[in-house]
Amino acid sequence: MSNEKELLESSKKAAGYKAVDDYLSDGLRVGIGSGSTIKYVVDRIKEKGLNVVCVPTSFQSTQLIVDAGLTLSDLSRTPSLDITIDGADEVDPDFNIIKGGGGCQLQEKVVAYASKQLVIVADYTKDVKHLGENWKKGIPIEVIPMAYVPVMKKLESMSLTPVLRMAVNKAGPVVSDNGNFIIDAKFQPPLSNIPQLAIDIKMIPGVVETGLFINMAKKVYFGQKDGSTTSR
Numbered sequence: 001m002s003n004e005k006e007l008l009e010s011s012k013k014a015a016g017y018k019a020v021d022d023y024l025s026d027g028l029r030v031g032i033g034s035g036s037t038i039k040y041v042v043d044r045i046k047e048k049g050l051n052v053v054c055v056p057t058s059f060q061s062t063q064l065i066v067d068a069g070l071t072l073s074d075l076s077r078t079p080s081l082d083i084t085i086d087g088a089d090e091v092d093p094d095f096n097i098i099k100g101g102g103g104c105q106l107q108e109k110v111v112a113y114a115s116k117q118l119v120i121v122a123d124y125t126k127d128v129k130h131l132g133e134n135w136k137k138g139i140p141i142e143v144i145p146m147a148y149v150p151v152m153k154k155l156e157s158m159s160l161t162p163v164l165r166m167a168v169n170k171a172g173p174v175v176s177d178n179g180n181f182i183i184d185a186k187f188q189p190p191l192s193n194i195p196q197l198a199i200d201i202k203m204i205p206g207v208v209e210t211g212l213f214i215n216m217a218k219k220v221y222f223g224q225k226d227g228s229t230t231s232r
């Protein structure tokens with residue numbers, strides 16, 4: 001691993017460990033987010049031997065929980081959660097968040113909404129003044145397949161630049177855990193009125209969910225290069 005990659009990994013680990021240490025205890029019902037930082041949350045839960053019930057937010061998250069030997073549940077059995085810990089692609093000072101770099105934003109938002117609180121864990125590159133400062137891939141938007149062309153046209157009329165997310169080791173588009181497509185709506189920062197933009201995108205017929213998480217997280221941990229964490 002290059003030095004920069006190592007620093008990034010240790011910052012993810014720092015954030016994941018700190019959130020578990022500060023927020024989790026035996027008996028809690030916990031939403032487990034998705035992405036590379038969440039791996040460290042699961043590692044820490046396992047390391048501490050915490051007796052928690054885990055509800056996943058993706059296929060990847062389910063695998064992490066199962067592989068770690070933690071108790072797996074779902075929203076049918078455990079519809080109310082004490083807390084969800086999840087990653088982020090970017091967080092601005094108003095706690096507007098972009099998620100969905102891994103295409104998991106739909107289940108992540110459903111699980112976060114079922115939780116009393118959402119705690120975000122992220123590396124130092126995600127801590128920004130304006131959304132789009134470091135994250136250049138746009139706002140991930142999950143759409144039903146038959147609607148993707150008109151949804152893209154509508155997004156264009158909203159001054160966004162939509163791109164259908166393509167698979168890497170498969171021909172054609174990425175298919176989400178829910179059988180849908182993902183459009184990445186690129187934008188020129190800074191965005192204005194992000195809460196309204198989130199509503200406007202969500203209102204387009206065919207859109208299932210957006211990766212804009214507004215007013216959902218109250219606490220964010222950013223891992224730093226030296227292995228410490230900052231929070232807000």
Ligand SMILES: O=C[C@H](O)[C@H](O)[C@H](O)COP(=O)(O)O
Pocket residue numbers: 033034035036037038086087088089099100101102103104105108
């Ligand atoms: O779809 C993916 C999720 O929203 C992730 O939580 C987000 O992309 C951050 O992932 P990572 O921890 O790998 O940066």
